Amino acid sequence: MLDLGRTFLQAVERSPNALAIVDGPVEMTYQRWYREIGKAVSGLRRLGLERGDRLVVVLQNRWEMATLHWACQFAGIVIVPVNWRSKAEELDHNVTDAGAKAVVYEPVSAEAVAGSHAAQSKTRIGLDGVEGASIGFEEWLGLPGGEAQANATPAAGPDDYSVMLYTSGTTGLGKGVPRRQRHERAAALAHVAQNLYRHGERTLGVMPLYHTMGVRSLLAMALVDGLFVCVRRWNAALALESIAKYELTCLYLVPTLYHDLLAAAEFRDTDVRSVTKLGFAGAPMNDGLLKRCSEAFKPQLFVNHYGSSEVYTVSIEQDAAGRPGSAGRAGLNTRLRVVKLDSVCPDDVAARGEEGQIIAELAGDEAFEGYWNRPDANAKSLRDGWYFTGDTGYLDEHGDLYVTGRVDDMIISGGENISPVDIESILSLHPAVDEVAVVGLKDERWGQKVVAFIKRSRYVDAAALDEYCRASDLVNFKRPREYVFVDAIPKSPVGKILRRKLSAGEYELEAGSSARASLGG
Known part of the structure; x- marks a missing residue:
């Protein structure tokens, strides 16, 4: 397999004059960008970084961030991208744990x-x-000697480490996920194939480059000689402006960002007809948003991608709108199973329709080999050649996967296991519900009670929403027993619902006396 440096050279050789990256007023072709990458490779060498060393980068999605990512691939240096919103103690952990030689910020x-x-x-x-x-x-990039190395020669192979991503940790300290260049290239190739990307695609580079979705968008565009339009900080109006100006063809976002695009006042007046492919990952997309996206963009392809930093692609559903909730079947480079919820054995397979934990085989071309300096985490998640994701789901009678949440998010009420996603999908279809998140809160009688947090688009009360659930196919024990109307649903920087904040009371009630309402049985 080719390494990633040679992968970028392919794009330079095929399409040297094609526009490769845009960041505000900065526009570079593949040939021009290659020269800047070469300067960065030379600069890393001058700092004393050698093949296998780690470089921590704490930047937004800007051309310098993307340039450093590619420079590290050429040099065989492991880029460690860190959330630019990190606090000092988090950064301290990342730099120390990675054994970094330098920091860019x-x-x-x-x-x-x-x-x-x-x-x-x-x-x-x-x-x-x-x-x-x-x-x-700027000084570092322009130091003498940089021009001489502008035409960088790949110094790494496919077995060199490419990137180390840090996952979210329940203790606040993330786990390092080192991934080799062959893992990254295989994942990018699968992303191109599974999203039916063609030569010259153009995408919005909005998913952060410290997140696997952002890295995949960056690499995928180089594979098809495409354009990566940087978005440093999310702004729906500016994103729509970029879509129209550069005639972007494909979007790969978390559901929250699609929600923001459709809610923006500028959407109605923006020409988005160039966008023919939609993809989402990071969280399930509720039925209401699926319907709205389909009607607004009328895409030729609408893909639900389910995966993780550890195993990039677990499953793919290429008809997301036609099969709401389905995460499809195993990706090109993956095998998956659903095992019983309390199982530690990959052969203890759950029955069709039975909710369990989703696992993926580590022999897949995209799978990582273990966490960085974390034998405890390896012991918990890596068992007999399989990765236990911590996600819950089930396979239907056709063998399609449905992801229902996290093992830790499962609500146990009156002895019944209840998935928040099922309830959220139904409530999302109510015309007065803008956003919804469901959690289990402590209850003396039931252990936990189902509580729905609602951001309203117009007035609706708890009684009306309860009646809506009663009229749906939601079984009675899953009905929310309490509704809380909030100003906003708390989310992570990449748009995942932060249920722990809702459980801890870290939210703002919507103004008004009816912001919270409990219901009977």
């Missing part, structure tokens, strides 16, 4: 870098004149 992440003892002990490359840097990015 910008003003938006300066406070965390300044407060991190580990970051302060490393060489710090700063962008936009940020204070506290050892050297400025």
